[in-house]
Amino acid sequence: MISPALAAREGLSEGQRVRLTLAGRSLDTPVWIQPGQPARAIPLFLGQGRRDAGRVGNGVGVNAYRLMPDHGAFAAGGGTLGGLGDRAALASTQQHHNMAGRDLLRETDLAHFQEEPGFAQPDRVEEPISLYPEWDYPDHAWGMSIDLNSCIGCNACITACQAENNIPIVGPEEVRRGREMHWIRVDRYYAGPLDDPSMHFQPVPCMHCEKAPCEYVCPVEATQHSSEGLNEMIYNRCVGTRYCSQNCPYKVRRFNWYHYTEATAELATPAAAHNPDVTVRSRGVMEKCTYCVQRINQAETDARNEDRPLEDGELRTACQQVCPSEAIEFGDLNDRHSAVSRAKASPLNYAMLEELNTRPRTTYLAGVRNPNPAIQAPEAREAPA
């Protein structure tokens, strides 16, 4: 990884291959330009460039051990960088890192929050207007709240979701084309100056909108709203028009462009690794986060069999279960005392793209940062919008 300043100085663009030379040894590697990197230091990742690791590791990345000094230090100075002519195609799931002035991820610092506690809910309307009738959700009303104060961007939720829901691996070529299958993604935004930005993470699963724009455009009703507020995806009925994905403003829906899951696919997950509670989707169907509906159904069935009500916390989605900082709360909104209801009652609670009136059930708790002045630069930092 290199900083934009270094890239500009050396005339490098994304993916361009360079030769790094240190103490007589050299390594050829593509560059990945990221704001916030130190201007004259280049981090390299150890553990890549393997040759006997099977399909996960073979040929991925370069072996940075080649540049490691003999005494095993993790940093060394005095290296040089020279551009090579060619360019490697890098696979990344996010191409844009600037929020473009939109208030998708709301965050501020403590001083500003104390001045204006309602900063996360500037246009709050008590009774949102809609031409459409209100639907009742008498039994359970599932909802999720994601605390942006806690999210550290570790990506465990993505991995857990992939394991739980039999999400196929599509490979670097397909990811380059923009066809990754992650049902939950962690958006990473930079804010502030390029050489010293602040970094913000936002996990984005399906919003399960009460007035979902994806539902009314499906010609075969393959996606509808359940009586518990879930936006359901019915794989059997889907004919693959992809209108739902077009109409989703959050772009949380994924499509099986090829038969990623057939046994003979290049990167097929072995059958034994599949979760038997979740359907494996074939070519041509849409899929998306289901709030782990298999777990919801299992918990409800168990509770019904045992003739008792569901307790808050008994049922956890896969992403919620693995989050190390417990940023994700999931539960029944009809239960006033559930953790998720309490989270949504917070003044920090907001929905993304509220103005589209989609009424998402997945909401966020805006971030309030309190940086230690001692580690800040002398000039006051600007809070991201």
Place this chain on the structure above:
Amino acid sequence: MLGTRPPRAWWLALGLATLLSLLFLVGVVYVLSVGVGAFGLNIPVAWGFPIINTIWWIGIAHAGTLISAVLWLTRQDWRASISRSAEAMAMFAIVLAGSYPLLHLGRPQFAYFLLPYPNLMDLWPQWRSPLVWDFFAIASYLLFTASFLFLSLLPDLASLRDRARHRAVQLFYGVLALGWRNSARHWHRYQQAHRVLAVIAVPIVVSVTGTISLDLAVSIVPGFHFTIFPPYFVAGALYSGFATVAIIAIVLRALFGFRDLITRAHLNRLGIMMLCFVLVVDYAYLQEVFTAFYTGEDFYRSVYYDRWTGPYAPFYWGMILCNVVLAQGLWFRRLRESVPGLLCLAVIAEIGMWLERFQIVITSTHKDYMPSAWDTVTPSAWDWLTYAGSIGVFVVLLLLFIKLMPAISMHDMREMLHRRQQREADHG
């Protein structure tokens, strides 16, 4: 066409078009066996060439219906010599426009789910979806055009039957002609049916592309969500449709020597029709920009900035060049009446309209609400292959039609000449 050997140019054109059609076949087979991933699409840009081409083809079909029906209702006699080829062109364009959505589907084998048929699952189409509206609109348009074409062909099929020199040919046309005897009773009911269909054609011309544009307008995607889309797309459809009719008329003139029947006056009028509709399209371009900025919404504004300066800007500016700048050549009578002039302007119209569909469909989703989801797509070889191939299929169908059926409506021409003689007799 009976008994005359088709000119060599016809065989050459048929050969080339057949090659292109084979490409289409190859592309279709590949996509059906491997998956829709063969096209250059991703999330967020999940719609691309198949939708662009559906809209492009269905747009081309509209001019055929307008010429044969609406211009008939308004008693524009000049349409008589081109109405048959225009109707046929409409028919084949609809066939292609109807096959592209199947290619676009991830699971085309289940396309029948869009049909309202009683089934054990108690499932019906989801009526609020514009794609269901599309299905009905295209199906009804196909049925209408097939009926209208067949109706107007009936008397000519009888003519061909009566002129046939070989029994096999006579049987072929005789079966199709259903026993038409040119009786006054036949004509009476024919004219009534013709009038009914022509009247229905008016809302159809206005509505079918409008319904298809609702695929875009009903969605919430900035860049799609404009109420001007239905009339805008209809105007664009008629513009490209008249361009296609002009190209076909010019080719017929050249290939079959129809210079007396399709005169420069006809070309001039086709050019005028093209001009009318391109001006509506130009107005719609301005309107879109105005609306996008008038909403005050950053989402719409940024789509426009991206269209002007982003990775697909060449497509936008190419569209402006073709449809706004070069299309003004249609103001000049000398260009409209000149064969190379009108041919150039017509080809420019086709290209410009395709670029318009491309940049609407692709740029709107490439940069919509969530910056983290912004991404670009590159059309793949299969996109281009099937597109070029579809043009080949269209040309093959048209060439076969010209060979087997009268390219100019004989009874229409006779009626028009008869009426003209009557008028002269009355005045003289």
Place this chain on the structure above:
Amino acid sequence: MDERLHGLLARFPDADRLLAASRDLPRRGLTRLDAYSPHPVEGLDQALGLSERRVPVTALVCAVVAGAGALALQVYASLDYPFNVGGRPVLSWPAYSIVTFAMTMVGATLGAMLSMLWLNGFPRPYHPLFNVAEFDAASRDGYFLCLEASDPLFDAERLREHLLQNGAVSIQEVPA
């Protein structure tokens, strides 16, 4: 008269004389006659007393039935298995209008086409007139009038005279 005679076929040189003859002969009481022309001739309908409007009426009826049927189908389908689709109401009238409109067009099209084919008796590949070689001209430049033998006032001799008076250039017998 010879029972194997379908009628008399007279050929006229142009539409005007055909029209005149078509006006003249009904005045003399003939009812079973038909005119043949390569294109529709104005005034021929009235002359022969053709005023029925069954085609447009059928088209209208079919259009209304198809449109109402489509609307009824959509309402039934939505109530039969009601879904919560995007929080929209179960009966979405604005959305139903488009399919209803399209089906109305289909109804009118099919009504017009099918009634036209049915009333004209299509398909009917065989007809006595096809046995007359000259009749081929009816689809080119010939204007014919056929007086059927089944008419109560049919009298071949007198009718031949009338036809010649009206300007017929050839008169032939049409075998049944």
